[in-house]
Amino acid sequence: MENVFGDHADVVELLWGLREPPSRGPKPTLSVERIARVAMGIADTDGLAAVSMQRVAGELDVTKMALYRYVSGKPELLAAMIELAAGDPPDLSGVPGGWRGKLEEFVRRLAIVWRQHPWLPWSTLGDRPMGPRELGWIESAISALAGTGLTGEEQLDAVFILFGLIRNTQSMSTAGTQPWDADKNVKPLMQELLHRYGDRFPALTAATTGTTCSSRDNGREFGVHRYLDGLEALINQRASDGTRPEAGRKPA
Amino acid sequence: MENVFGDHADVVELLWGLREPPSRGPKPTLSVERIARVAMGIADTDGLAAVSMQRVAGELDVTKMALYRYVSGKPELLAAMIELAAGDPPDLSGVPGGWRGKLEEFVRRLAIVWRQHPWLPWSTLGDRPMGPRELGWIESAISALAGTGLTGEEQLDAVFILFGLIRNTQSMSTAGTQPWDADKNVKPLMQELLHRYGDRFPALTAATTGTTCSSRDNGREFGVHRYLDGLEALINQRASDGTRPEAGRKPA
DNA sequence: GTAAACTGTATCCATCGGACGCTGTGTAGG
DNA sequence: CCTACACAGCGTCCGATGGATACAGTTTAC
Known part of the structure; x- marks a missing residue:
């Protein structure tokens, strides 16, 4: 039994440094670490949803299919990103x-x-x-x-x-994993709703009145x-x- | 100023029942509630990622573009799903x-x-x-x-x-929002890794040994x-x- | 030197959310 | 009654996504 790690064998080998470098063939112009670093930069600035193979490849000046020589797919790229960012x-x-x-x-x-x-x-x-x-x-x-x-x-x-x-x-403002645009401030909207239907939410109304209602942790x-x-x-x-x-x- | 709810006006009107029913035109064969119910069913069984406009429309025997007469887009559909499932x-x-x-x-x-x-x-x-x-x-x-x-x-x-x-x-097993296939059990994998590199994680090894390590909450x-x-x-x-x-x- | 191994590219595909325009239908005002 | 308008649903098209496959160029091992 060669595959002791089950279906995640490739990811585990990548994360734990069990990849064997190739002996023959051209020198690789890229590396998993470099790919992950670029992808991490994209996620940091534009959110995780902005990380696509095409964009990562574009910022590395290669075609997106070139990336598949280093990572087996997007899950593996994400795993490398996580390990790098941690x-x-x-x-x-x-x-x-x-x-x-x-x-x-x-x-x-x-x-x-x-x-x-x-x-x-x-x-x-x-x-x-x-x-x-x-x-x-x-x-x-x-x-x-x-x-x-x-x-x-x-x-x-x-x-x-x-x-x-x-x-x-x-x-959550810059996580970029949600379909909601994080730029818009929803708090005044909810305050307006509470003001309209406050009688249906007495405890909530009481709790929100008098608080600064913003800039908390x-x-x-x-x-x-x-x-x-x-x-x-x-x-x-x-x-x-x-x-x-x-x-x-x-x-x- | 008509739009007191900002950019989320449509969603708010939908959720809080502020939609005015049309007076003229054919009778609608669908309703937001019915659409959301079908979408909720898909998410419950196959995960949120399986909810696509095409699939929802298919289960309702209409074209996907018919749904856009009731919801403005996928965020609004998701909002209706949330409100229904809550x-x-x-x-x-x-x-x-x-x-x-x-x-x-x-x-x-x-x-x-x-x-x-x-x-x-x-x-x-x-x-x-x-x-x-x-x-x-x-x-x-x-x-x-x-x-x-x-x-x-x-x-x-x-x-x-x-x-x-x-x-x-x-x-997280059936959330369906993650790229990892939730079927695979990763715990024996991590145990194997801990067994291999346990000396680098002494406290973790000590904490995991002796525990049942499964079926917890x-x-x-x-x-x-x-x-x-x-x-x-x-x-x-x-x-x-x-x-x-x-x-x-x-x-x- | 040659063959095998490897890299990067080009092309193709299915699916996604969504825009636009069209046809048919039903009600409302005349 | 009858016509005009408003609305429902459908068909077509688009760009972007992740991914498969086949192919050309490059480098090393034998």
Whole structure:
């Protein structure tokens, strides 16, 4: 059995550097890294929807079919883009403040990368083969929770939820994955609607009146604070339950 | 100024029932509601990507251009689909357990709807005009937080974060918005990779060993529990700070 | 030196969303 | 009643998308 990676063999080989360079034939004028870099630039400026094979090829001064010599198709190109844009995972070992300080720093670092590449958090949804850089980010966050008394499964859940928190509070304005034109500001529109039909939404009307209703962080600070508070409560409970909680023990 | 709704005037008029029926001309054989229902069915079974004008028209036994008499384009069709699939917002007034019980019930209800329409949570991202049903869901959640001492902005943040939590723990298998084929199980692939390069990811390896590693809820229960714990801490703090100390639990 | 391997190109295809114009039909005003 | 207008549905065309295939040029291994 040669194909240990199943249907994603090509993507895995590409991401994990298992491609063997060709021995004969002309020198390649391109490289996967260069293609991915151009595609990443397009996605950064014009959104993920603007990344087409033709445009990427055009910016590289080749025909679009030339790209298929390096990537098997668009999914593989996207995988290369993700791995490139993720960048090197952060090293949180020197961050003070215990697990919470480390996670807060992790949130900051991740938010910076995701702000530079707004398409990135929405491309990493769903089950798919991950590359070493991307796995390194998860490793970085998990390692912050090592020794907290949480089980392995809880650590994975906690980190997964944290990723989702940042993802959902990311600005959607330049993601470019939605059919809506992000330029238009919809908030005055919704305010007009609330003003017309406010009697049908009393709680919402009450909540929106008196707020600045703009230029917020989509509740990221609020959400992360609340979530880490809850996580801290669990960790403290674990610490007070057993003097030495081991992984694998089933909690109540 | 006739157009008070800006560039989204057509969508808003459609969603909020401001369309005037024509007086003359042949009887329409279709309706926006019927079109949206068929499109919703396609998205439910084959994913959002399978919804094309041609296919929707084909299942209605008309040409695709006939649909443009009812919806101005695909964004408007999607808006109608969202509003239809959202369904009637839940009434949580009779749910016991205070704000937390109501929100937990809200999570349950929302998860049910989103499980029936896996494409729905990912279509509702970004700023866009919302319909009355969708706004009703937000109203329902906000009303659960009324009287908790949270400010309006905090209520909005809290609900927004809650939506995101459920969205991110939704199964992606049938969303149909991703280029990856969701059928393939990637987990054994990642386990193989972790087994090969485990030394580069020690914390991750430690966290995954010993866990069942499958058939989880993507951490939804964990995340919601942690988040609501944190929210409860804030609400209790507000209650003890404020002038009116209501019946609340002691903050941790 | 030759053949195999490899690169890039050109052509072709199906499908997508959408614009435009046409024909037929039904109601409203005279 | 009858005609004019407004609306429904259809056919045709367009540009862009991802992708398959066949072919010409180039470089290395034997």
